[in-house]
Amino acid sequence: MISTILRILIDYRVGLWAGLLTTGKLCLIIWTTGLMIGTLLGILAHQRPASIGIGLKTASFFLASIPTIILLFWAHYPLQELLGIVVDPIVTAATLLSLVNIVTIAQMVRTAMDDFPAQYRIAGTVCGMSSRAILRRIELPILARHLIPQFLTQQVNMLQMTLFASLISVEEIFRVAQHVNSIMYKPVEIYTTLALFFIVICLPLNVLAYGLKTKFTRNLSEK
């Protein structure tokens, strides 16, 4: 089996590499927009709960209620039909998955900020610390410890969601694997190769998220 896997990797290296690049490109867009815009939106939702906060919560409920794959199909076919436009599938996939990531990250940030214990801020204030020092030395480090593990887990989920893009003809790694399988029909070896790829990327991220969560949760919980 290993020799077959190696043969697949060598014979179809161009296609697999192209698929890998497409998946990488998708991830880069989804992760960057999600983390940057999502964090910003989460902060705004915390600061303006009556306007942006309600909008974010509504969007979050909406997105959580519909499977991403349905949304992807809907954005690829009916929406474009309704609007009379044709959009490159990779743009559709990147936009929709970015939106999902943005809303999820924003909700995480907003919840963490809403739930931030006010007493830590008050303790800083009565010790004579400036608002800026409290934000930089107390609030941000505590929030980061809380959020970074969640962010990592979410980005692993988003990487796995890029597989859905294959269903709207995006030539990412999973779709390339399907092509290869249709040519040589070696499903075990081909999908094992794919699984190995995901393990190499996702496992370290998951282990890191778990490690950070264990370490920081320990430090935040008092006897």
Added chain:
Amino acid sequence: MLTATSLKKIIQNRVVLDTLSLTIERGKITSVVGPSGSGKTTLLRALALVDPADQGTIAIDNDTFTFPRLPTDTRSPYPRLTVVFQQLFIWPHLTIRDNLILPLNGVIDSEHFRHLTELFQMTPFLDRYPNEVSIGQRQRAALVRALLLHPTYLLLDEVTSALDIEQSQLILSHLREIADTGVGVLWVSHAIHLAAAISDHILFMDQGKIIESGTPNMLKTPRSQRLKDFMAADIFR
């Protein structure tokens, strides 16, 4: 001198501080005692300007804060006035040592730091995280964090409530030394027997009002029926 005059606070249509006045003198320990729900903690938070009063004034030496405060009034009474809360509020992401050092903004008086950490027997756990130490150790950390700021007035909210008798003793025995350095201490507690032992002045509060005040001797001959009842219920007397 810290002087509060006619402090009034209403929460959900209930008067929790009823035109209350008091004085905290430097070098003296003033205790506020009373039953749960009498407004002791509300008074402390109002004096600390954490939850300001709706009406009244607080004069901290030559600085007078009038309530309600104007939005343009950004003066801060901290850290010359500081507080140790009942819930301690030790920052969980920092070691005990870093909790003590952070508010000092890089200006650390090593001798003062060593003196206080040794006085409160903190050396063995300085490099542990708050979740790795006992509540009594966290209590001492919160107190030392406040003392390192060289406050003129120190407000303490039920700081011995979760401690055993030995740990309470450790903290209370040093309160007098702290006061003797010129710090005005306000100690809020429901433990009237402890207040009588360490205070220069006692205020008995109930339903948002000071019912009786005086030296600890006033507890020997209470004038109000409410204080008599409260003392009769004190199982530690």
